[in-house]
Amino acid sequence: xxxxxxxxxxxxxxxxxxxxxxxxxxxxxxxxxxxxxxxxxxxxxxxxxxxxxxxxxxxxxxxxxxxxxxxxxxxxxxxxxxxxxxxxxxxxxxxxxxxxxxxxxxxxxxxxxxxxxxxxxxxxxxxxxxxxxxxxxxxxxxxxxxxxxxxxxxxxxxxxxxxxxxxxxxxxxx
Amino acid sequence: xxxxxxxxxxxxxxxxxxxxxxxxxxxxxxxxxxxxxxxxxxxxxxxxxxxxxxxxxxxxxxxxxxxxxxxxxxxxxxxxxxxxxxxxxxxxxxxxxxxxxxxxxxxxxxxxxxxxxxxxxxxxxxxxxxxxxxxxxxxxxxxxxxxxxxxxxxxxxxxxxxxxxxxxxxxxxx
Numbered sequence: 299x300x301x302x303x304x305x306x307x308x309x310x311x312x313x314x315x316x317x318x319x320x321x322x323x324x325x326x327x328x329x330x331x332x333x334x335x336x337x338x339x340x341x342x343x344x345x346x347x348x349x350x351x352x353x354x355x356x357x358x359x360x361x362x363x364x365x366x367x368x369x370x371x372x373x374x375x376x377x378x379x380x381x382x383x384x385x386x387x388x389x390x391x392x393x394x395x396x397x398x399x400x401x402x403x404x405x406x407x408x409x410x411x412x413x414x415x416x417x418x419x420x421x422x423x424x425x426x427x428x429x430x431x432x433x434x435x436x437x438x439x440x441x442x443x444x445x446x447x448x449x450x451x452x453x454x455x456x457x458x459x460x461x462x463x464x465x466x467x468x469x470x471x472x
Numbered sequence: 473x474x475x476x477x478x479x480x481x482x483x484x485x486x487x488x489x490x491x492x493x494x495x496x497x498x499x500x501x502x503x504x505x506x507x508x509x510x511x512x513x514x515x516x517x518x519x520x521x522x523x524x525x526x527x528x529x530x531x532x533x534x535x536x537x538x539x540x541x542x543x544x545x546x547x548x549x550x551x552x553x554x555x556x557x558x559x560x561x562x563x564x565x566x567x568x569x570x571x572x573x574x575x576x577x578x579x580x581x582x583x584x585x586x587x588x589x590x591x592x593x594x595x596x597x598x599x600x601x602x603x604x605x606x607x608x609x610x611x612x613x614x615x616x617x618x619x620x621x622x623x624x625x626x627x628x629x630x631x632x633x634x635x636x637x638x639x640x641x642x643x644x645x646x
Contacts, residue, residue, distance in 0.1 A: 398572065
């Protein structure tokens with residue numbers, strides 16, 4: 299397997315990555331998107347069933363139709379490309395495990411994009427209109443929308459964030 | 473924020489990581505586990521609600537009790553430490569989005585462990601006995617078991633795996 303070395307340490311990527319909601323008006327290279335989707339596809343899944351599916355939306359009119367389905371319309375409009383992420387119910391064997399696997403795939407996608415200098419926002423709020431997203435893209439009911447990832451060149455970086463301490467998160471140790 | 477540089481490129485970690493089910497009989501450094509859990513905690517979550525919780529099981533007797541709850545008993549018995557991962561229902565705001573967030577946190581955990589030379593198996597099959605896991609650890613019902621991650625020094629590396637092609641995974645592009 300070919301592995302590209304992009305020079306960003308995995309721990310650095312994990313700790314530096316932030317949600318990016320403001321993008322420059324600049325195109326992104328489709329090759330970088332494809333390599334990042336390949337990273338997404340190398341997430342683990344139960345029985346290696348790989349339940350994730352992706353759409354790629356570059357077209358301004360389609361972006362606008364999706365933007366109208368979420369209160370984060372400005373994020374979707376400003377992105378260079380939108381990546382709706384689905385769970386293929388026909389590839390599913392256990393819904394809870396499959397949903398976790400899709401989350402793992404999205405995390406790989408976000409880390410890969412970050413390591414290549416792109417920014418992304420993981421939009422979940424649009425799930426309230428998941429049927430209409432399927433309508434806009436003319437996709438079948440077997441695809442359950444999990445997220446829309448909005449991608450572009452970050453207008454700014456290094457915004458702060460916070461996490462609970464490990465003492466709060468580790469609820470048992472022996 | 474302090475970021476450790478461990479020298480493994482994020483794309484390398486994503487593409488090289490494999491499920492490790494055979495471990496050497498050797499302890500793992502608790503500091504590495506804590507740093508990897510800190511990586512897990514830097515996953516994104518909806519409204520930054522951080523619904524993940526972790527347990528750490530080093531004790532042989534407890535490991536044995538958990539091992540009996542899965543047909544992957546040998547993996548749990550052979551691990552240096554077990555990390556049951558939970559979704560805290562009291563921290564939840566949307567179950568599907570929260571389950572994805574836990575999946576993203578587990579992926580960060582697996583990538584961090586891999587980058588530090590450790591191996592891990594993501595065990596989902598034990599979810600069939602999630603109530604008994606809570607009983608063994610005397611944990612409250614508000615914690616929904618999502619996975620048990622078994623961690624140790626890999627007995628071997630570089631096993632093969634495969635993924636679908638991007639052409640199969642990208643179901644729409646315009």
